[in-house]
Amino acid sequence: MTVLDYLLFAAGFVLLIKGADLLVDGASSIARRLKISDLVIGLTVVAFGTSCPELFVNLASSFTGSSDLAFGNILGSNIANILLILGVASVIRPLDVTGGTVWKEIPFGTAGVLLLGLLANDILFRAGGRTSLSRLDGLVLLAGFAAFLAYSFRIAARPEGLDDHAAVKARGTGRSLLMVLLGLAGLTLGGKWIVDGATGMALQFGLSESLVGLTVVAVGTSLPELATSAVAARKGNVEIAVGNVVGSNIFNVYFVLGTSAAIRPLPFDASANADLLMAFVASLLLFLTMFTGRRRSLDRWEGLVLLVIYTGYTAFIVWRG
Secondary structure, eight states: OOHHHHHHHHHHHHHHHHHHHHHHHHHHHHHHHHTOOHHHHIIIIIHHHHTHHHHHHHHHHHHHTOHHHHHHHHHHHHHIIIIIIIHHHHHHSOEEOOHHIIIIIHHHHHHHHHHHHHHHTTSSSOOSSSOEEOHHHHHHHHHHHHHHHHHHHHHHTSOOOTTTTSOOOOOOHHHHHHHHHHHHHHHHHHHHHHHHHHHHHHHHTTOOHHHHIIIIIHHHHHHHHHHHHHHHHHHTOHHHHHHHHHHHHHIIIIIIIHHHHHHSOEEOOGGGHHHHHHHHHHHHHHHHHTTSSSTTEEOHHHHHHHHHHHHHHHHHHHHHO
């Protein structure tokens, strides 16, 4: 790598942090002006915005036929979102969530991983031949995403207001929208610089495409979520911190993989079932933490447990190669 690559790598982190700061402040201000909860903003605007890197990587992978990278990116990102990002955010500040998040949004994300496993292994739609995520499978996932959007619009009209304690500076709508756009731009560009540099280093060491997708690219494309949720937790916007991760995971499975498969069927390697299982376990663990310690809360000690599990999982996939 050249000196310029190192400079871009470092500048990427600066852009990430500043972009996350602008995005959280702008999104919170919009939520207040529209009189909707931070949770809805986190589940939609923030979550979809911070998932743009996953979308771009997967669309590029679909066009080039790199299906291992496409699956590895999404599965690795979803695992990192829960175990790493929520783990870090809850260590910064315990994350209290609404009843709807416990019983609806988290289970919806868990169901998405289960549905992906069934579709990718041709259990629901068996057409013979090689196992893959077909165009029909992609349309099924996109239908699930449409259902999630309909649900989000419905709950937007009845905010639960868990985050009234969060200090939000009053700003004009135009300025708030500009902050959101600049924040998303900073997150996307910063994430790209980091991913490009890290991927180049990993491939130079001869790592496989699947491993790079599960680790370097997955964590790199999850950096916007990490920066956003960490900043949101520090500012006391716990609903954005949680909604960002849960919404991103839903967006990744239902929309990103659904769109990728609709463009071009994605061949599925059965060895990825271990990572599918880990993504499902991570989502299930998040649900269970709502009933341990303080109810409907991800406490600091639970966040530390998630981080330990993520460290072990990362060590395993690196050892697996």
